[in-house]
Amino acid sequence: MIVRYFLLFLSLNLLSSVLRCHVIEVGSHSAIHHIREALALAVDGDTIEVGRGNYQEQNLIVSKRICLIGKDYPVLDGEMKYEIISVTGDSVLIKGFHLINSGVSGTIDYAGIKIYDASHVVIEDNILEKTFFGIYSQNAKNCIIRNNRLSSFGVDELQCGNGVHCWKCDSMQIIHNTVMNHRDGIYFEFVTNSIIWRNVSEKNIRYGLHFMFSNHDTYVANYFHQNGAGVAVMFSNHVGMFGNNFTDNWGDSSYGILLKEISDGYIEGNSFFSNTTGIVMEGASRIVTSKNKFSENGNALRIQASCMDITLQDNEFYSNMFDVATNGSLVLNFFNHNYWDRYEGYDLNRDQLGDVPFRPVSLYGMITEKNPPAMILFGSFLTKILDRTERVMPGLTPENLVDPQPRMKRFLL
Amino acid sequence: MNKLLKYVIADILRTKVMIAYTVLLFLISFVVFALENSPGKGVLTMMSVVLFMVPLVSISFSAIYLYNSAEFVELMLSQPINRNKVWAGIFIGLGLSLIIAFAVGYGIPMLLFSAADGWVLFLTGIFLSACFSGLGLLSAVRVRDKARGIGAVLMIWIFFSIIFDGLVLFLSFQFADYPLEKPLMVLSALNPVDLSRILVLLDMNISALLGYTGAIFQSNLGTWSGMVFISIILLFWCVLPFFWSIKFFRKKDL
Amino acid sequence: MIEINALHKYFGKFQALSDVNLFLEKGHCYALIGPNGSGKTTLIKSILSLVIPSSGKIQIDGKVWGNNPEYRKMIGYMPQNPRFPDSMTIGQIFSMMKDVRGEYVADEELIRSYHIDQMSHKKLGTLSGGTKQKVNAALAFLFTPQILILDEPTAGLDPVSAEILKEKIQQERRRGKLILITSHILSDLDDLISDLVFMQEGKIMVQCSLDWIKQETQQHVLTKAIASWMKNQNVDR
Numbered sequence: 001m002i003v004r005y006f007l008l009f010l011s012l013n014l015l016s017s018v019l020r021c022h023v024i025e026v027g028s029h030s031a032i033h034h035i036r037e038a039l040a041l042a043v044d045g046d047t048i049e050v051g052r053g054n055y056q057e058q059n060l061i062v063s064k065r066i067c068l069i070g071k072d073y074p075v076l077d078g079e080m081k082y083e084i085i086s087v088t089g090d091s092v093l094i095k096g097f098h099l100i101n102s103g104v105s106g107t108i109d110y111a112g113i114k115i116y117d118a119s120h121v122v123i124e125d126n127i128l129e130k131t132f133f134g135i136y137s138q139n140a141k142n143c144i145i146r147n148n149r150l151s152s153f154g155v156d157e158l159q160c161g162n163g164v165h166c167w168k169c170d171s172m173q174i175i176h177n178t179v180m181n182h183r184d185g186i187y188f189e190f191v192t193n194s195i196i197w198r199n200v201s202e203k204n205i206r207y208g209l210h211f212m213f214s215n216h217d218t219y220v221a222n223y224f225h226q227n228g229a230g231v232a233v234m235f236s237n238h239v240g241m242f243g244n245n246f247t248d249n250w251g252d253s254s255y256g257i258l259l260k261e262i263s264d265g266y267i268e269g270n271s272f273f274s275n276t277t278g279i280v281m282e283g284a285s286r287i288v289t290s291k292n293k294f295s296e297n298g299n300a301l302r303i304q305a306s307c308m309d310i311t312l313q314d315n316e317f318y319s320n321m322f323d324v325a326t327n328g329s330l331v332l333n334f335f336n337h338n339y340w341d342r343y344e345g346y347d348l349n350r351d352q353l354g355d356v357p358f359r360p361v362s363l364y365g366m367i368t369e370k371n372p373p374a375m376i377l378f379g380s381f382l383t384k385i386l387d388r389t390e391r392v393m394p395g396l397t398p399e400n401l402v403d404p405q406p407r408m409k410r411f412l413l
Numbered sequence: 414m415n416k417l418l419k420y421v422i423a424d425i426l427r428t429k430v431m432i433a434y435t436v437l438l439f440l441i442s443f444v445v446f447a448l449e450n451s452p453g454k455g456v457l458t459m460m461s462v463v464l465f466m467v468p469l470v471s472i473s474f475s476a477i478y479l480y481n482s483a484e485f486v487e488l489m490l491s492q493p494i495n496r497n498k499v500w501a502g503i504f505i506g507l508g509l510s511l512i513i514a515f516a517v518g519y520g521i522p523m524l525l526f527s528a529a530d531g532w533v534l535f536l537t538g539i540f541l542s543a544c545f546s547g548l549g550l551l552s553a554v555r556v557r558d559k560a561r562g563i564g565a566v567l568m569i570w571i572f573f574s575i576i577f578d579g580l581v582l583f584l585s586f587q588f589a590d591y592p593l594e595k596p597l598m599v600l601s602a603l604n605p606v607d608l609s610r611i612l613v614l615l616d617m618n619i620s621a622l623l624g625y626t627g628a629i630f631q632s633n634l635g636t637w638s639g640m641v642f643i644s645i646i647l648l649f650w651c652v653l654p655f656f657w658s659i660k661f662f663r664k665k666d667l
Numbered sequence: 668m669i670e671i672n673a674l675h676k677y678f679g680k681f682q683a684l685s686d687v688n689l690f691l692e693k694g695h696c697y698a699l700i701g702p703n704g705s706g707k708t709t710l711i712k713s714i715l716s717l718v719i720p721s722s723g724k725i726q727i728d729g730k731v732w733g734n735n736p737e738y739r740k741m742i743g744y745m746p747q748n749p750r751f752p753d754s755m756t757i758g759q760i761f762s763m764m765k766d767v768r769g770e771y772v773a774d775e776e777l778i779r780s781y782h783i784d785q786m787s788h789k790k791l792g793t794l795s796g797g798t799k800q801k802v803n804a805a806l807a808f809l810f811t812p813q814i815l816i817l818d819e820p821t822a823g824l825d826p827v828s829a830e831i832l833k834e835k836i837q838q839e840r841r842r843g844k845l846i847l848i849t850s851h852i853l854s855d856l857d858d859l860i861s862d863l864v865f866m867q868e869g870k871i872m873v874q875c876s877l878d879w880i881k882q883e884t885q886q887h888v889l890t891k892a893i894a895s896w897m898k899n900q901n902v903d904r
Contacts, residue, residue, distance in 0.1 A: 296451065296453075296454070319450070319451070319454050367582070370589075371585050371586055371589050373585045373589075373593040373594050373597050374581075374582055374585045374586075376581065376585075376594075376597050376598070376601060376607075376611070377578050377581060377582060377607075378610075378614060379457070379460060379461065379464075379610055379613075379614060380464070380578045380606075380607070380610060381461070381464065381465055381574050381575055381578070382574075382575050382578035382579055382582065383578075384461065385575070416766050416767050417767060420752075420755075420759075420763050420767075423755075424752040424754055424755060427754040428753075428754060482750075482752065483750075484746065484748065484749065484750035484751075485750065485751060485752055487717060487746060488746065488749070488751070488806075489767070490715070490716070490717055491715050491717065491739060491742070491744040491746070492736075492739060492764070492767055492768055493736045493737050493738070493739040493740040493768060494736055494739075494767060495734070495736045496734070496736075664719050665719075666678070666712070666717070666718040666719060667712065667717040667718065
């Protein structure tokens with residue numbers, strides 16, 4: 001897969017250099033003052049270089065195979081009325097612009113840059129500020145969105161759109177973008193075979209990443225930080241999540257990731273730090289969760305009874321207020337070889353695995369699950385006594401929810 | 414203003430129990446802050462220690478002190494000093510001594526490890542010291558017999574530390590079908606230990622974890638004003654035993 | 668100096684003082700005697716407002732003082748079982764008393780004759796009963812009060828110290844002060860007192876001068892005089 005992308009990337013680069021026939025310069029010192037004129041003049045394969053300046057061009061429609069390149073980040077101002085760039089042609093490169101003030105509307109999804117039904121479009125090194133939607137792809141294929149910095153107004157859900165928004169796309173690469181103060185940082189709906197890699201999505205009003213009906217996608221090494229509700233992955237299958245960081249998603253209904261109706265996924269090597277809940281699983285099945293770190297979360301993990309075939313092994317849980325919460329007895333999920341800082345067992349044969357099983361669900365955790373107002377007793381002496389008694393003589397916590405061989409020591413880096 | 418005060422404080426601070434209490438608190442705080450990898454976690458652990466230890470020591474030490482210094486009180490009252498002043502001297506002296514012991518025992522490790530999150534717990538410990546020393550004096554002035562008095566004091570401590578919470582838990586299950594957050598919030602105002610706990614949790618922004626209950630606290634009061642509100646109730650809890658006990662002390666036969 | 672009218676005190680159902688009427692004058696030394704539990708200490712404590720009377724009136728220096736503590740400036744009180752804060756030294760307790768009363772002109776005769784000033788660095792917790800009693804006595808006389816109330820003053824004192832104390836009491840009486848002593852050991856009081864107050868079951872049985880009782884009973888030793896008077900009383904009954 002990666003090889004394929006690499007080749008694609010190479011060939012695009014080659015193409016653009018071979019086919020660079022004309023360079024049309026735009027700027028105050030050039031013959032052409034407006035990008036709009038340059039676009040009209042250009043033919044397939046041309047490059048338009050835009051010099052420094054402030055351009056109020058209303059809506060620019062790029063329908064030809066051209067490179068539109070900004071030098072020293074020329075400003076494209078949408079005057080709070082227009083969609084700034086609309087890409088309708090294939091194989092377009094848009095690079096190095098500073099886009100500000102797109103239109104805001106309750107009915108039209110104005111964006112900084114919008115790709116309509118195109119393929120092989122590359123959008124890179126742009127700065128988008130105060131745009132309603134950031135980079136919007138609709139029915140796009142094989143596009144690369146790379147190294148962009150996006151930020152919106154960050155006021156409320158109605159006044160901000162999503163940062164990187166993909167709808168009905170395929171084979172997209174979303175790489176190393178920084179998205180903040182949008183509604184959802186990155187939004188995927190009906191997107192397949194795509195990769196989200198090394199992005200930073202923070203301080204967005206709703207989700208850092210919002211993922212729906214999108215199968216066979218992978219996101220790797222992203223950083224989701226202080227988003228209103230964390231990351232939601234819903235109604236999808238074959239999603240891989242590797243080495244991501246979910247940090248400080250702290251709020252009344254917030255979590256690191258929400259997995260809703262997800263199947264056949266991998267969650268590996270992620271770090272969940274200081275979230276209200278690390279992972280919430282609802283109706284998830286056949287998910288392998290391994291080598292993740294859960295620390296200083298309210299709840300590390302919440303698995304609803306509607307989940308099945310969830311494997312949790314080789315994870316680390318420490319300094320969480322509750323390790324695992326559930327509303328059922330969780331018969332069909334498997335815990336093994338995890339590290340739990342609350343584990344107090346022993347290891348006689350020195351194989352680094354405890355000889356006594358560990359029950360990650362605490363009695364008080366169960367109580368608050370059934371009776372949320374009892375949360376008011378959190379940290380009290382009574383709840384400590386309850387948990388301790390239950391640990392010595394288990395009777396009320398789910399019998400099958402055990403880690404039979406917990407690890408004695410932390411082992412992840 | 415109250416000449417007795419300085420003598421009471423000087424007397425108490427020199428007792429072995431008080432020194433032991435300070436040292437123990439110091440050691441526990443030191444170890445906890447040193448071992449926990451984040452100060453926030455350290456404060457959470459210390460919260461359990463403080464909520465457990467400070468009320469117990471404050472209430473029992475105060476009661477025993479009053480029983481043991483009955484003759485001293487008599488000596489003072491045979492001097493031309495108003496009863497109210499004698500009581501105020503003892504009350505404030507004991508409270509201040511316990512506060513000083515706590516402030517030194519917990520405060521110094523907190524500053525050493527610069528656990529900025531720990532200030533609210535510091536404040537809470539001061540409230541608890543004052544409040545429970547007051548409750549100890551109140552029961553000692555009401556119950557003449559020392560053994561029964563100490564028994565009463567321990568019962569009060571167990572009540573506020575465990576039984577009260579047990580009742581809250583029981584009620585929350587009994588009335589699980591009703592919106593309980595607000596009644597429980599009001600109920601917790603009746604227990605200084607619970608109030609202190611909630612105060613610390615509110616400050617540590619764990620209220621999000623407290624789910625709807627935390628949201629109620631935060632939305633009804635807001636974090637800042639909520640904390641001020643709880644502090645005022647706690648202050649009331651510190652002052653109430655004084656005015657209650659002075660009624661008995663004025664009429665007490667020595 | 669002290670006038671008590673119809674004083675009653677109940678501890679729960681138990682009646683500790685019943686209709687006590689008493690008039691005590693300057694320049695007299697009263698012995699308040701009676702068996703254990705007869706209400707002597709309760710009476711003394713009522714005068715000092717340590718015990719709040721159930722009913723009745725106590726006037727001191729012609730006034731009912733109520734909650735006003737100022738009258739206690741006139742009184743030096745020596746309680747029965749002195750206990751002072753253990754961690755304080757003798758020097759500190761004296762300076763504290765001076766500080767608390769706000770009086771600095773003091774009668775330090777007893778301090779000198781008991782050599783208390785030489786051990787002023789000693790902690791009160793380490794003192795023997797006798798030494799504590801000496802401190803107790805010295806404190807009672809410290810502020811040259813008009814009225815001295817001494818509860819079992821010689822208890823625990825060695826004969827020499829007891830003699831010093833008695834000497835001091837007599838000297839103060841000659842200066843026209845009112846002295847009220849309770850004691851079990853009647854022989855101790857023989858040469859000190861001028862008047863007798865005898866209490867039983869919370870009532871004043873008799874208040875009379877020493878001369879009168881000696882005449883009445885034809886006995887010259889106090890103990891015998893009282894014993895014989897009691898016998899007569901019982902016969903009368």
